[in-house]
Amino acid sequence: MMMPQIRAGLFITLEGGEGSGKSTLLSGLARIISAEGISLVQTREPGGTVLAEAVRTLALHPPDGHHWSPIAESLLMNAARASHLEELIRPSLSNGSWVLSDRFSDSTLAYQSIGGVPIDTLRMMEAATLGETRPDITLILDAPPNELVARRQSREQALDAFEARPSSFHLAVRDRFLEIAETDPKRYIVLDALKPAEHVLAQAWAAIATLADEKEKNQ
Ligand SMILES: Nc1ncnc2c1ncn2[C@@H]1O[C@H](COP(=O)(O)OP(=O)(O)O)[C@@H](O)[C@H]1O
Ligand SMILES: [Mg+2]
Numbered sequence: 001m002m003m004p005q006i007r008a009g010l011f012i013t014l015e016g017g018e019g020s021g022k023s024t025l026l027s028g029l030a031r032i033i034s035a036e037g038i039s040l041v042q043t044r045e046p047g048g049t050v051l052a053e054a055v056r057t058l059a060l061h062p063p064d065g066h067h068w069s070p071i072a073e074s075l076l077m078n079a080a081r082a083s084h085l086e087e088l089i090r091p092s093l094s095n096g097s098w099v100l101s102d103r104f105s106d107s108t109l110a111y112q113s114i115g116g117v118p119i120d121t122l123r124m125m126e127a128a129t130l131g132e133t134r135p136d137i138t139l140i141l142d143a144p145p146n147e148l149v150a151r152r153q154s155r156e157q158a159l160d161a162f163e164a165r166p167s168s169f170h171l172a173v174r175d176r177f178l179e180i181a182e183t184d185p186k187r188y189i190v191l192d193a194l195k196p197a198e199h200v201l202a203q204a205w206a207a208i209a210t211l212a213d214e215k216e217k218n219q
Pocket of ligand 1: 016017018019020021022023024025151152154155193194195196197198200
């Protein structure tokens with residue numbers, strides 16, 4: 001007798017600069033997806049597992065007076081990601097849950113390439129870490145970084161190692177994400193982060209729902 005096959009869940013990632021609205025969008029999407037009766041795992045990078053959260057602290061808040069080189073940072077992010085994939089993302093997707101992650105591998109491509117790690121090196125590490133597990137859809141929240149200054153300041157957490165960087169850095173982050181989006185226009189959806197949050201949410205959900213329908217038809 002054939003066992004009924006559990007359909008793998010959708011893997012959705014949110015990307016964009018600091019203050020672009022990723023966490024806001026994540027909670028909006030989580031509300032909609034859960035209301036649809038879909039089992040959902042919400043997570044973030046770096047982080048998502050005990051080991052990866054420990055790496056997050058080490059990477060974003062290095063001991064006073066010390067900082068990681070770009071290559072060391074890239075390896076840390078990939079180490080955290082390997083744990084995240086092994087312990088949380090892959091098991092959840094195989095169970096049929098959807099996974100919604102606040103940042104994922106595209107953040108490493110964007111941030112660490114700005115740090116000076118060659119993109120080919122980053123792509124090699126990405127391939128080794130991800131294997132077959134690629135996001136089904138990646139929503140990129142896009143805006144001119146100077147328009148986001150007030151939003152970044154409105155958040156209560158202390159600035160971490162990335163947020164504290166100068167405006168040229170935030171400009172470069174925006175450009176890298178847009179370049180990444182061009183490599184696969186089907187997977188990457190660029191959203192105007194300056195639109196009201198409800199508008200961004202509606203656009204994001206429309207893209208996800210379309211993809212979910214397509215996937216269902218192709219089963
Ligand atoms: N579309 C939006 N329009 C206006 N303000 C927003 C929008 N999205 C988020 N915000 C506000 O901007 C700030 C940063 O948003 P947040 O979701 O924490 O960004 P991120 O997680 O990308 O750093 C928060 O105060 C949030 O309420
Ligand atoms: Mg956030």
